[in-house]
Amino acid sequence: MTVTPINPDGPNHVAIIMDGNGRWATQRGRPRLFGHQAGAKRVRQAVETCPQLGVKYLTIFAFSTENWKRTQSEVAGLMALFRRYIQRESNYLHRLGTRVRFIGEREKLDSKLQKLMDFLEKLTEHNDTTHLTIALNYGARDEVTRATQRLAVEIAEKRLKPEQVNSEVLASFLDTCMLPDPDLVIRTSGEARISNFLLWQSAYAEYEFIDTHWPDFTPDVFETVVGRFGGRDRRFGAVKA
Numbered sequence: 357m358t359v360t361p362i363n364p365d366g367p368n369h370v371a372i373i374m375d376g377n378g379r380w381a382t383q384r385g386r387p388r389l390f391g392h393q394a395g396a397k398r399v400r401q402a403v404e405t406c407p408q409l410g411v412k413y414l415t416i417f418a419f420s421t422e423n424w425k426r427t428q429s430e431v432a433g434l435m436a437l438f439r440r441y442i443q444r445e446s447n448y449l450h451r452l453g454t455r456v457r458f459i460g461e462r463e464k465l466d467s468k469l470q471k472l473m474d475f476l477e478k479l480t481e482h483n484d485t486t487h488l489t490i491a492l493n494y495g496a497r498d499e500v501t502r503a504t505q506r507l508a509v510e511i512a513e514k515r516l517k518p519e520q521v522n523s524e525v526l527a528s529f530l531d532t533c534m535l536p537d538p539d540l541v542i543r544t545s546g547e548a549r550i551s552n553f554l555l556w557q558s559a560y561a562e563y564e565f566i567d568t569h570w571p572d573f574t575p576d577v578f579e580t581v582v583g584r585f586g587g588r589d590r591r592f593g594a595v596k597a
């Protein structure tokens with residue numbers, strides 16, 4: 357199905373730091389996991405909304421390399437939620453024409469979750485309606501460190517010369533090598549920080565820090581934030597002609 361985007365000058369790639377699930381649940385006297393479950397429903401709606409907003413690439417921060425410091429029960433609950441999400445949503449995402457990929461360090465995740473991630477990536481590998489990238493056990497410093505290690509091996513084994521390393525070569529070793537850079541990074545829930553998300557890739561992104569908690573991030577909120585993007589004057593370091 358072809359959908360005419362509401363905003364043809366809008367961002368091609370939107371990345372979202374989905375914050376505020378815990379506070380949203382606490383405000384309702386419910387456990388934090390209740391907020392994460394409500395957040396998972398908003399992920400589905402955000403993906404559904406992308407075509408009409410003209411957003412081809414959506415990247416979401418689901419679990420950071422720092423999130424292991426949460427209580428054992430919250431971490432276990434989140435991991436179970438990710439497994440259930442893939443089990444329940446795979447066919448729907450496939451029908452929507454969504455291509456799903458994961459970025460982050462997979463080895464530390466449990467093997468069942470890793471298998472489900474592989475399955476969903478394979479199932480949707482030929483889809484092209486929306487490219488959904490889920491950052492799971494992702495941290496930008498970890499990503500750059502892993503990329504640098506692989507780059508060092510290429511140089512040590514003489515497949516690459518040090519003087520051949522430039523920003524394109526380095527970017528090709530990042531987890532995001534198959535993605536364009538984000539045009540717009542949204543963080544929900546009021547904090548104005550980046551928390552180790554896509555540090556390299558967001559060098560020229562616009563940022564939107566909004567007060568809405570992630571479980572209240574409706575398609576209307578998404579449309580409003582994306583709508584503001586069209587009016588921005590992006591110069592990428594140059595002076596406007």
Ligand code: FPP
Pocket residue numbers: 374375376377378379380388392393395396399417418419420423437438441490545570
């Ligand atoms: C941050 O809110 C949110 C997370 C660490 C988890 C994000 C996960 C989801 C939205 C669940 C669904 C995702 C997928 C891909 C199914 P927080 O807990 O830090 O909130 P707080 O700052 O209010 O405590």
